[in-house]
Amino acid sequence: MMQHGQSRAVIENVYPELNGGKHSIKRVVGQSVTVEADIIADGHDVVAAMLKYRSKTAKKWQHEPMKPANNGKWQATFVVQQQGFYEYTIEAWIDHALTWQHGTVRKIDDGQKVTSELLEGVLYLDKIVPFCTEEEEGYANYVKQLFTDETRYHEAILHVKSENLHNLFLKYPTKDFATTYPPLHVYVDRLKALYSTWYEFFPRSAAQEPGKHGTFEDCIKLLPRVAEMGFDVLYFPPIHPIGEVNRKGKNNATTAQPDDVGSPWGIGSALGGHKSIHPQLGTLEDFLKLVEAAKQQGIEIAMDLALQCAPDHPYVKEHPQWFKWRPDGTVQYAENPPKKYQDILPIFFETPDWQNLWNELLSIVLYWAEKGIAIFRVDNPHTKPFRFWEWLIAEVKKQYPDVLFLAEAFTGPAIMNQLGKLGFTQSYTYYTWRIHKHEIMEYMNELSQTVSREYFRPNFWPNTPDINPYMMQTGNEAVFFIRLFMAATLSSSYGLYGPVFEFIDYEAVPGKEEYHDSEKYELKHWDWNRKTRLTYLITILNKIRRHNPALQDFTNIQFCPVENNHLLAYYKTTPDKQNQLLMVVNLDPFHRQWGMVRLPFEAMGAHPGEKITMSDLISGNSYVWSSEYNYVELSPELPFHLFRIQRNLW
Known part of the structure; x- marks a missing residue:
């Protein structure tokens, strides 16, 4: 922080500030930003400070005077009114006019004669007159006359002590040798970044007839049901062609039967890749019809962004350098020992051709954003480079500022926090495993009362297709009630792996937090006309959330x-x-x-x-x-x- 050698004010411990200003804090439109700092100077002179802020599209700064708060910090607040970047900074200085007034008042109260001090006051008034309104200028000139007229001394000292004079000096400070803090940044999203309600189902399981592959047309028929329950985001697992090479069978079997549908996360085949639609779901036109129909119901479709490929994805043949090859000539499939994912190839981000790779992956997101998709649930972002995500999210936001990214990263807290700082809008959390009272309190206080609240927005999911928590494997309805209630009221955003949760489908692989007969590997048939007690509770809770703004924040x-x-x-x-x-x-x-x-x-x-x-x-x-x-x-x-x-x- 380079300053003039005569700058006496010191600004320290600014909050909020992330990593020395390297990263932006987050807000949604209409939220406030309260900035506080330690501001000091040598001696006994009066210190003044101002919070300056502006949208990145604005040329002029707006100002809010800072005042000492109860905790000894200087504090001021501003409200963000539009999407995009804002910047803010603090300016602090020795206020010589207020120092003069403060000292002169003390002398007057002590009974001292202040004739000379009144003449000093004239000099301070002279400095601010050029900035005054006509009415203020008239008052300033009147006071100047009093200060130079010894016959009106007693009237003059009354004005020295007046609020009018004090407010005039506050309004037009003389900021000689001010100290300015380096600018800090806020990124402002639309409201859904903070408050959203998610329902997930597999579109291939949307058919009314058992054994039949669902279509987007079937999904459209289910939209009124999802809307009636009060959800505003409908999230689909990947909707792209599924690989045929090394396709997984039911219950993650390494050998698939001819009629096995495979895992949607094994993306790509001879039928296309990440910009293609699984033909059994329908066409691109069918999908866009679904997106529009959902919009009419107040629902946004969230797409799964899984940057990985099946062995027969077109990228493997067209860009073999984007994958890792073993010395024996075989391609490296995904592993998380002891788990093996033979149907999935991880992308090799250390390829010498990384720039073309990055641009192609960006083009996937831009392709779907251009089609009207504004929410992406990102699969395992913690297994891809941080710098890649920072670049990709920034590039997407330049063209589509409404786009939101949910990080599906169940990993260490430092990595999850880093993803939040780099631009992910929301994140999955540890809520799934926070069961006991002290665990829930500690975790919520960490999310809502520490600096992570400035960049990490939680999205609470009681279950996912990958996680069938042990506590829910008994099928006890009360457990589902409790986990639903807390997800919906602790966090401002929450989601459900819908029909499995709603219909209490709890059967697990013995000893594991995995669903037996998992929908990841087979078609399921759900009785979509059925309503359970959970269905009614979900509907009630979502209505309460919608009408009670206190539930639309998690930091409160x-x-x-x-x-x-x-x-x-x-x-x-x-x-x-x-x-x-x-x-x-x-x-x-x-x-x-x-x-x-x-x-x-x-x-x-x-x-x-x-x-x-x-x-x-x-x-x-x-x-x-x-x-x-x-x-x-x-x-x-x-x-x-x-x-x-x-x-x-x-």
Whole structure:
């Protein structure tokens, strides 16, 4: 931070700032950015500071004065109003005019004569007059006359102490030798980057008739059902031609039978690659018809972006240098020892032909974005180079700023965080394995209260086609209720591997978190006309999420004391406190649990003893709480409350 040698203000510990400004923090349109910093200077002079911000498309800076907050940090806030990049910085300086006013007031209060000091004040007023409005200039000239007229001394010192003069100096600061912090950046997305509700199914399993391969036309018929449940994103596993060489059979068998459909993630065959449609699903025109029909229902189609190839993908023959070849002349298939994926070839990113490779992979995303796809669920991004993703996402955003990327990266936290910093909009999380009260609280506090909240947006999935969690392998409906409820209320974005979850299809491979008879390797037939208790609960929860903006953020959570380790209580509110919610959930799917819950009165601006109406938005019951601690009891049949809090202020 190069500054003038006479710059006395020091700016340190700026927040939010990622890796010295290397990466951008994230927001969605309409959100605020609160910036704070340590700002100091030598001596006793008055320090002033200003937060400056602007959209990258704007030429002029906008300003917000910074003020010391309760924690001793200087603080100011601005609101982002449009998509794209913003930049912000802090400017700090010694404010000589305010220093003069502060010192002169103290002398006046001490009974000292300040005739000379009044003449100094004239000099400070002279500096700001050229910037004043006509009315302000008239006031400044009037005060200058008082300061130079000894016969009106007592009137003059009243103006030295006046708020009008103080505000004038605040409005037009003289920023000699100011210190300026290097610019920092915000990337602003559309709202769905923060708040989204996902439903996943395999389009090939959408047919109404058992044993029949589903089509996009079948998917269109299911859109009203998905919309009725309140989902706004419909995610499909890959919809491209599936490789025939080394195709996997049912239950991941290494030898496929003639009628086996294979894994959709084994992409590419003689029928085409990543820019082609599996012919049994339909044509490109059929797919675009589906995309438009979904849009009419308020649903976006999310495509799977799996940058890998089946052995018979056209790329293998056309660009063999993009794959790794063994000394015996065979191509290297994907492995994660001891697991082997003979039907999938990883891309060799260290190829000398890497630039052509990168451009081709970018062209895949741009191709589908041009067709109207604005959400991509990216398969295993942590197995591809970080710099590649940073480049690809930036290039896509230049042309299609609405495009969102969900990272399906179940790996170490440092890698998941890095992907978030590099531009991934959302990420899968460890929620799938956070079961106990202390685990959930620690994880949510990490996501919502640490610096990761500035760049890592969680998307909670209770299950996926790859993960059948041990806790759900009993088929206990209460477990599904609990995991659904917490996913939908802890995180602002969540998703379900839909029919498997909704219909409690829980059979697992013994000793593994994998589905037996996995849909990844075979057609499934679902009774799409069937509605379960989970179907109704999903519908209710998604409606509540839509009408309660406190649930459309994940950074606003506060856990509440409750005297039972099987009960979890948490509070969410909007910044204006117009929508306040309390969630209480029984983590025990087998037994009734009870305990005493304390509301966060301090955050609510309330106090114990005040009558507060607690309206359960799920059951429809209402209660009046007036004690500091209040009793709750929850059974496995309905293991949660979702209260809307209403203070009775009359």
